[in-house]
Amino acid sequence: MKILVAVDSFKGSLSSLDAGRAIASGLLEVFPSWDIRVLPVADGGEGTAAVAQFLGGKIIPAECQDIYGRLHAGYWVLWNDTAIIEVAVASGFVTPDKRLRDGDATTSYGTGQLIRQALSHPDVSRVIVALGGSGSTDGGMGLMAALDCDFFDQDHNPVKPLGRYLGRVMEARIQPITKPLIGLTDVNVPLTGTNGAVMMFGPQKGVPSQRLNSLDQDMAHFAQIVQGPNHHWDDIPGAGSAGGMGFAILALGGILQSGAEVVANWVSLDEWINWADWIITGEGKLDSQTLQGKLVNIVTERSHLQNKPVVAIVGSRAGRVEDLYKKGVRLIYPIVPGPLSLDEAMTNARCYMRDAAIHVGFTLEQCHP
Template sequence: MTTSTSPRPPIVVIAPDSFKGSLSAEEVAAAIGAGIQAAIPGAQVRLKPIADGGEGTLDALMHAGGERLAVACRNAAGQVADSPVGILKDGSAVIESAAIVGLTDAAGVAVPVEQRSTLGVGDAMLKLLDRGARHFLVALGGSSTNDGGAGLLCALGLKLYDAAGEAVPPVPAQLHKVARIDASGIDARVREAKIVAMSDVDNPLCGEEGATAVFGPQKGVTPEQVGVLDRALGHFAAVLEQALGRSASGNPGAGAAGGLGYALLMLGAEFRSGAETVADHIGLDEALAGADWLITGEGRSDAQTLHGKAPFIASQRARSKGVPTTLLSGGIDRKSLGELQGSFSGCFSIVFGPGSLQEAIANAPHLLQDSAGQIARLWQTAAGAKR
């Protein structure tokens, strides 16, 4: 006589990135988790929202606990507004550039890119220093600025002067006028701080692969402005490096966030992969221990996903523990499917048929839940057949 046993409910780790402009990573994880549990009652689901250093990084990190704050700081146009920051349980302060000087901030991008600055990121750092923070995680993705981080440095106490000794505003259109920099007023507490700059960008500050040429157009830099603003950044960097006695303009990551990465490097920051840093802080490896399956995803997946994006980092962590990974995204680039399949055991879009983008965004939670449920049924059937 033989007895049959049904497969045990799986332990599923869900570590998605956000669906930009639609759902946060936390909301995406919750929707996928609901679909799994509806299809496989009793499944143990571990939600670990992830991000790669862009929009949504603060939310992903705060999922693990900590204190969320609203601090008054300047947006890219110089207007004061409350922006979210966080302090994690270990005392690390989190600043998300996209939440302060982001491309999606209508008020901040109401002025031309050559008039925008990162003053607000410096404002946020000062407010957190006042609260005792000395370890900073700065997420660089999604910024609307191209000022080489001059605004950040000026908010922290740096002073820019032209040849006549007049103050120079820290905006791209004025950086070519900088003749002298006084760094003596930089807040002394910055020297005590450990700064981790989170980004998957390895571009230098200037040149054909620099901040202005590569990322400027998406922020509003016109073809005619590229050379002008690039030269302005190069000039600013030359004067700054002479004043501070160090060099970083050619370092990988200096071009991140319109050169904000450069300013942080000049302050002694360590550059790290955003997704790797978030994965460490949210305990993704611990969640994968003993797991049967990982589901991850993002708004749209293509070949760029494999260059340090959150789903790829999550899949690599899972692979190291022998856990298969399914990619469930808003959309999948069919031409990239062959490349994606090398890192994921199945790539799926949540869209069931033709429809408008507006409809997909409005129905995203239900589409995620339904798609996750169907994938879970397939997984359960395959697991049962193996047993």
């Protein structure tokens, strides 16, 4: 039996490779003769740089600011001529100091700093920014400011690049960057509106509920100033990813691509699917969002094209996800063996994953596709 394991990272507990290896070790314990290949994958969020590293990329340490402007030891990955930058590194959500959980005071400046440093590296001819996992909601203003863009208020005074000042910006001088710039999105949201960056993700980033509407309006205003009358970057799916950094990538002359699709190509996913009898994918939380371009969906669709059966091992499942079965998923298996707390599930994720894989293995062995 040839098994391809390509699972997303389980946020807060296991990387894609660690999760995949836990699955492989469970399967091999019971079925030692099976041929198992573990691929690291990611959907454009955390873990994207790790895949580039796995494929030969080198970590380049780089200082930057976090979302509250504090000095932060960041890094990016140099992979051949490409810089891979995760927004989660510089501009990820910061929880240790709860007094600082003010979603309106955040900036994406640090990610801009990393891009700037990468652009100045002699070996870099293009920059890829993995947009998932951000903690900021500033429309990408900080990112642009770090890259020599300037923002002024009605009195022509500079405006500090924080979410709370977006509404003050009356003039923007954007400096398009000169090397290819690609943003990898894990969500397809536009910049503003009910499905936008503020409404969809603001609450989990600490934006108070009474501020959501006005911040959304501020961001719409900011977008009008930046893009002018001739562009509509704010409407492009993905512009709202990373609190609006997707929009900033577009404004700087870059493009957006599906993170899961791009990473799938990096690891030659299609070839490995062709090789395998079964494909095991998975993610921390499988729900209706999964069907909208998340990694499990990409793996499933690509397997379906080759008529290969898929099993999803998940931290949790919710809602109606029946379309996955119509696309060739045979089994969605939760790793929790029974009632237990999220904390326990995260702490022992490796054991539960391994154990779930053993059960899945017996089902695979007996249920021929």
